[in-house]
Amino acid sequence: MNNKPKIKIQNLNLYIGRHHILKNINTEIPEKKVTVILGPSGCGKTTLMKCMNRLTDLYPEIKTNGKIIIDNENILNTKQNISKLRQKMGLLSQRPYPLPMSIYNNISYGLKINNKWKKKEIEKKVEQYLKQVALWDEVKNRLKEPASRLSIGQQQRLCLARGLAVDPEIILADEPTSALDPISSQVIEEKFVELKKDYTIVHVTHILRQAKRIADYVVFMYMGEVIEQGTANEIFENPKKNKTKSYLKGLFY
Amino acid sequence: MSKFKLIEEKFFRVLMFLATCLIAFALCLIIFSILYKGIPSISWEMLTQTPKGGFYFGKEGGILNAIIGSLYLSIGATFLAFIIGLPVALYMNIFLIKHKKLINIIRFFLDLLWGVPSIVYGAFGFTMMIFFGIKTSLLAGIIVVTLFIIPIMVRAIDEVLKTVPIGLLESSLSLGSTKSETAYRVFFKQCIPGIITAVLLSFGRAIGDAASVLFTTGYTDHIPTSLSQPTATLPLSIFFQLTSPIPEVQNRAYASAVVLTVIILIISILSRIFSKKFQKNQINF
Ligand SMILES: Nc1ncnc2c1ncn2[C@@H]1O[C@H](COP(=O)(O)OP(=O)(O)OP(=O)(O)O)[C@@H](O)[C@H]1O
Ligand SMILES: [Mg+2]
Numbered sequence: 001m002n003n004k005p006k007i008k009i010q011n012l013n014l015y016i017g018r019h020h021i022l023k024n025i026n027t028e029i030p031e032k033k034v035t036v037i038l039g040p041s042g043c044g045k046t047t048l049m050k051c052m053n054r055l056t057d058l059y060p061e062i063k064t065n066g067k068i069i070i071d072n073e074n075i076l077n078t079k080q081n082i083s084k085l086r087q088k089m090g091l092l093s094q095r096p097y098p099l100p101m102s103i104y105n106n107i108s109y110g111l112k113i114n115n116k117w118k119k120k121e122i123e124k125k126v127e128q129y130l131k132q133v134a135l136w137d138e139v140k141n142r143l144k145e146p147a148s149r150l151s152i153g154q155q156q157r158l159c160l161a162r163g164l165a166v167d168p169e170i171i172l173a174d175e176p177t178s179a180l181d182p183i184s185s186q187v188i189e190e191k192f193v194e195l196k197k198d199y200t201i202v203h204v205t206h207i208l209r210q211a212k213r214i215a216d217y218v219v220f221m222y223m224g225e226v227i228e229q230g231t232a233n234e235i236f237e238n239p240k241k242n243k244t245k246s247y248l249k250g251l252f253y
Numbered sequence: 254m255s256k257f258k259l260i261e262e263k264f265f266r267v268l269m270f271l272a273t274c275l276i277a278f279a280l281c282l283i284i285f286s287i288l289y290k291g292i293p294s295i296s297w298e299m300l301t302q303t304p305k306g307g308f309y310f311g312k313e314g315g316i317l318n319a320i321i322g323s324l325y326l327s328i329g330a331t332f333l334a335f336i337i338g339l340p341v342a343l344y345m346n347i348f349l350i351k352h353k354k355l356i357n358i359i360r361f362f363l364d365l366l367w368g369v370p371s372i373v374y375g376a377f378g379f380t381m382m383i384f385f386g387i388k389t390s391l392l393a394g395i396i397v398v399t400l401f402i403i404p405i406m407v408r409a410i411d412e413v414l415k416t417v418p419i420g421l422l423e424s425s426l427s428l429g430s431t432k433s434e435t436a437y438r439v440f441f442k443q444c445i446p447g448i449i450t451a452v453l454l455s456f457g458r459a460i461g462d463a464a465s466v467l468f469t470t471g472y473t474d475h476i477p478t479s480l481s482q483p484t485a486t487l488p489l490s491i492f493f494q495l496t497s498p499i500p501e502v503q504n505r506a507y508a509s510a511v512v513l514t515v516i517i518l519i520i521s522i523l524s525r526i527f528s529k530k531f532q533k534n535q536i537n538f
Binding site for chain 2: 090114163
């Protein structure tokens with residue numbers, strides 16, 4: 001990879017109880033590119049994302065070893081404030097979890113975490129972020145309504161907007177379009193391609209076509225291992241490993 | 254096979270129906286007998302006056318001292334227990350989430366404390382009061398009742414917080430908010446309706462309990478004007494009137510029970526209305 005890596009993962013192993021879930025992961029995520037993590041269901045994509053965000057801390061049964069280096073610091077045993085660390089990374093979880101408050105407050109919650117905006121500015125920002133995720137037109141007349149009333153697809157976009165509002169450097173997106181129709185998916189995809197100017201994006205998907213549309217780099221995982229990684233061109237046009245070839249041919253999902 | 258299932262289904266349905274009827278019947282019977290004996294003895298005078306001389310022998314007066322005393326006591330204790338209990342429950346569910354064993358031990362002990370009869374709390378309070386040389390008073394009562402309802406408060410809130418999926422915790426934390434922010438701005442908001450129920454449950458226990466206040470609040474015919482004065486409570490007032498040999502006084506005991514029931518009813522309805530207002534923001538999973 002000729003780009004400067006933003007995240008370096010070295011010899012990462014993760015165990016849940018006695019199960020070895022992530023097996024010796026070594027990879028580098030380039031700065032300001034879209035890196036797609038591709039792989040069949042259950043291969044450990046979500047778990048890998050949670051590691052990068054230290055959400056694994058919440059589970060007593062999870063043990064990790066190895067290194068995840070972000071900005072020259074191993075975040076797996078850092079003295080840094082974990083909240084500060086997490087602010088650097090917006091995580092979109094596979095299932096959207098809006099906060100128990102109004103649509104407007106869902107976005108402003110993120111804005112208020114690390115910035116002291118004035119009320120007027122917050123209003124402008126909320127509108128800006130909602131427009132960015134193509135949700136504004138649907139909700140502009142009901143901003144004070146609880147977010148719980150939105151449809152799942154709308155919630156997914158709301159969570160994306162909320163994640164952007166924290167102003168992260170890295171976006172970890174775990175199948176952010178899984179509940180969206182093709183048209184809205186495409187809007188979000190285009191958004192990601194646009195966002196890579198300013199953000200480092202890690203995008204989990206198992207939709208092959210989506211991966212082809214947005215990926216600069218691809219990491220292919222299978223059963224907790226990284227099988228192959230490289231630029232989108234290398235992986236899609238010229239896969240070297242048999243597993244990758246058969247996955248790309250659609251022999252398994 | 255399918256015929257057996259059908260019979261099984263019917264059998265259990267009938268069983269559940271009968272159990273429900275039995276409980277409903279028992280409840281109705283209790284409420285009916287309280288109302289039947291109590292309502293004829295309720296008078297405006299009874300609700301607005303303190304006992305006059307000879308009240309407990311059927312003479313004039315009312316139970317205003319006990320009504321006010323009970324409200325002071327249980328509102329004070331519920332408030333204190335909430336102030337202490339909410340942070341404890343939030344701490345258990347957010348900060349201790351990695352220590353499942355520890356949480357379970359805490360839950361176990363809280364459940365034990367929940368089961369300890371309130372007379373034991375009363376006796377404990379009394380011993381403490383003798384030790385520190387404190388007289389029977391509203392304050393002593395409030396402290397003992399607070400101790401007595403804290404396990405109830407904590408466990409009831411804890412049960413509500415337990416239902417919050419870890420995904421909500423994850424998504425709030427991954428925005429970079431701290432655990433305390435998550436506790437008070439996300440978990441608390443999500444659980445307000447359930448927390449109101451928990452407060453109500455504790456309040457019900459506080460206002461209805463006689464044994465814990467038996468030694469600690471004392472008993473007086475006056476409405477207390479400071480925390481250091483003794484106070485009457487409704488359950489004790491009911492107890493004293495009920496043990497009287499005079500039928501008129503016994504009926505007044507039932508009237509007092511009606512008052513107690515109505516207070517709890519009013520508080521329940523108010524909190525229902527209140528919690529509806531917050532329900533709309535709740536995320537359903
Ligand atoms: N809390 C847990 N306890 C036990 N096993 C777990 C836990 N979380 C994940 N796993 C296991 O870890 C493996 C990887 O799960 P993960 O959620 O990372 O898969 P994934 O690649 O994201 O799949 P999908 O594409 O379906 O979302 C699975 O085999 C799963 O069963
Ligand atoms: Mg997943």
